[in-house]
Amino acid sequence: MSNFSRQILRFSLAMLFLWFGWQQLSSPEAWVFFLPDYVAYFPIPGEMLVQLNGWLEIIAALFLIAGVYTKVIAGLLGLHLLGIALMVGGATGVRDAVLAFANFALAFSEPDNWTLDKRSKS
Amino acid sequence: MNILTKNKVAIFLIAILFAGMAVIVYQERPLRDVVKDYSALGELNADTKKGLAVAIGNYLSFTLDEVAQHATADDCWVAINSSVYDLSSWVSRHPGGPSPIINICGQEASELFNNQHGGSNVAQAALILLKIGSLQE
Numbered sequence: 119m120s121n122f123s124r125q126i127l128r129f130s131l132a133m134l135f136l137w138f139g140w141q142q143l144s145s146p147e148a149w150v151f152f153l154p155d156y157v158a159y160f161p162i163p164g165e166m167l168v169q170l171n172g173w174l175e176i177i178a179a180l181f182l183i184a185g186v187y188t189k190v191i192a193g194l195l196g197l198h199l200l201g202i203a204l205m206v207g208g209a210t211g212v213r214d215a216v217l218a219f220a221n222f223a224l225a226f227s228e229p230d231n232w233t234l235d236k237r238s239k240s
Numbered sequence: 241m242n243i244l245t246k247n248k249v250a251i252f253l254i255a256i257l258f259a260g261m262a263v264i265v266y267q268e269r270p271l272r273d274v275v276k277d278y279s280a281l282g283e284l285n286a287d288t289k290k291g292l293a294v295a296i297g298n299y300l301s302f303t304l305d306e307v308a309q310h311a312t313a314d315d316c317w318v319a320i321n322s323s324v325y326d327l328s329s330w331v332s333r334h335p336g337g338p339s340p341i342i343n344i345c346g347q348e349a350s351e352l353f354n355n356q357h358g359g360s361n362v363a364q365a366a367l368i369l370l371k372i373g374s375l376q377e
């Protein structure tokens with residue numbers, strides 16, 4: 119994969135997580151329906167859980183933008199999305215699974231020239 | 241640029257992560273007036289009801305008379321220790337079978353619950369997201 123392709127992939131995924139993270143943070147009540155049943159055993163409100171997940175995705179997106187530990191973050195986000203895909207299922211699940219594999223593609227490629235990962239080596 | 245810079249950025253972002261999480265956990269949650277009357281949710285499906293209950297459950301309150309109007313297996317509310325729970329979805333999942341739940345639908349069942357599950361954290365945890373509000377004294 120070319121350097122430019124990796125840059126596009128990294129920033130696109132970062133925008134994806136920034137957008138959905140912000141949506142979860144600002145309107146958690148719209149996302150609480152997607153929570154699985156086992157959340158019933160958690161001692162925190164569903165809205166709070168959605169907001170925490172949204173915030174986590176925003177920070178992970180900032181890691182991707184800065185290009186810090188890109189492979190690790192992309193891999194974790196891929197697993198995160200794969201888990202959501204399996205949980206949600208249906209058309210949304212297929213979409214999330216494809217996005218998860220896009221994360222894995224980023225995780226398995228070398229960091230592009232604009233990442234701090236790459237610059238810290240040079 | 242050396243690896244120290246990269247780690248500084250990582251530490252900075254992790255610090256922001258934890259600070260934000262603290263704000264989310266400790267923020268004051270405003271009273272929602274989306275639904276004051278749970279019966280208005282009658283046309284919604286079970287998942288939507290569950291979601292709304294999760295979102296607003298801590299802010300609603302009901303009288304014992306209102307609880308008593310939901311006394312069937314399909315529409316089962318129970319008051320336990322000053323909280324009101326919608327156990328409709330729990331009837332078929334109760335480890336002890338559906339009968340003990342069906343028998344208390346529409347009632348105040350604190351004594352029964354405390355005698356049976358008083359020391360069980362698992363039972364307490366199972367109730368948490370079934371909560372739809374508090375009981376008006």
